[in-house]
Amino acid sequence: MAAKPVPVASKQLMDVKLGELGTWLGARDFSPNGIVSSISRGGNRFFNKYINVKKGGIGGIGIMLVGYITLSYMWDYDHIKHDRLRKYH
Numbered sequence: 001m002a003a004k005p006v007p008v009a010s011k012q013l014m015d016v017k018l019g020e021l022g023t024w025l026g027a028r029d030f031s032p033n034g035i036v037s038s039i040s041r042g043g044n045r046f047f048n049k050y051i052n053v054k055k056g057g058i059g060g061i062g063i064m065l066v067g068y069i070t071l072s073y074m075w076d077y078d079h080i081k082h083d084r085l086r087k088y089h
Contacts, residue, residue: 008020009027028034035039050060073080 008023
């Protein structure tokens with residue numbers, strides 16, 4: 001017996017073929033509530049995978065720290081670039 005085909009809307013992004021990408025994107029919820037709920041699901045998945053484990057290490061907290069450092073550098077890059085090119089004499 002052959003397996004039933006999975007609808008494109010219920011597939012994960014990594015399982016979608018390139019030709020099905022438009023259909024998959026059309027099935028996503030881009031309302032503000034949908035975006036907030038997807039960010040919340042992503043945060044919960046990250047927490048359960050890296051933080052809420054039996055034998056946890058520094059990995060999950062390290063990923064969060066590197067992400068915070070990268071974001072803060074990107075936000076302050078214009079100020080850092082301006083200070084770098086300034087002459088102090």
